[in-house]
Amino acid sequence: MKLKYFAWVRERIGKPEETIEPPPGVTTVEELIVWLVARGETYAHAFEKPRVIRAAIDHAHVKQDAAIAGAREIAFFPPMTGG
């Protein structure tokens, strides 16, 4: 699946997107964050306050307990400040 990062999440991780293949035990957005954090310091920095991070699956907002099965694109970003 493709991951996309925006605003300071993108800056902290150091890339706008990547393609990943999480192990079968990773089934929710919350578990995906835990798995990403274990990948390195840049991820740990981006997700240091995981409850602050918003997520979207295939362009729709989701809560962190959402299942990721079948997702094509998952995005992580800070609370939005548009308008």
Place this chain on the structure above:
Amino acid sequence: MTDNITVRIQETDFDIAREIAGLTAERSDIGAVVSFTGVCRGSEEGSAIAALTLEHYPGMAEAEIARHAETAMSRWPLFGIRVVHRVGRITPGENIVLVVTASKHRQAAFEAAEFMMDYLKANAPFWKRVEAAGGTKWIEARDHDDAAAARWTKS
């Protein structure tokens, strides 16, 4: 009533009169047009700023705004909604966002415009970064924007 929804995200400025004309052209049933324009302030939390830079999530931003415009169209008797949101570098005094709503009477047009703006502030995937003399920083989301968006949720 056919859905007359236009959503655009662009780097260039918009012409408010032209956007209103685009929504109301060739119609004689519209009695009220409300437009809201968000403008870049010259200061943020009391400090002067040089510019804002807006980032968005291409694809999701357009889809989310259109989805909420459809919600507004079903909730109020509207003839149309137009939303233009700029991205990229915007300097103080420049336009950031435009919402135009058209209805037979003013109440629906006012309420729907406010609904769209409250939604955009809290839930549309855009992020603002401030450029000032001391460097750059991301603007933090405000709780009152979430509260403003939440008041439209039907219980």
